[in-house]
Amino acid sequence: MVFHCKAFEHVESAVNQDPFIMENDYQTYEINEFIEANDENNWLMTSSQTVENLK
Numbered sequence: 001m002v003f004h005c006k007a008f009e010h011v012e013s014a015v016n017q018d019p020f021i022m023e024n025d026y027q028t029y030e031i032n033e034f035i036e037a038n039d040e041n042n043w044l045m046t047s048s049q050t051v052e053n054l055k
Contacts, residue, residue, distance in 0.1 A: 002034065 003011045011031055015021055037044040044050045
């Protein structure tokens with residue numbers, strides 16, 4: 001799922017209302033921030049996440 005929220009707590013609240021989460025249908029889940037790649041941030045080429053993924 002993708003959420004557009006201003007705070008982590010808002011995403012967590014939305015995820016916790018998901019019926020599959022409420023019924024424990026998933027063993028685990030992760031909430032990760034999605035950072036849009038664009039010219040302003042050099043297409044994330046110097047982002048630590050990008051650098052780590054390229055190793």
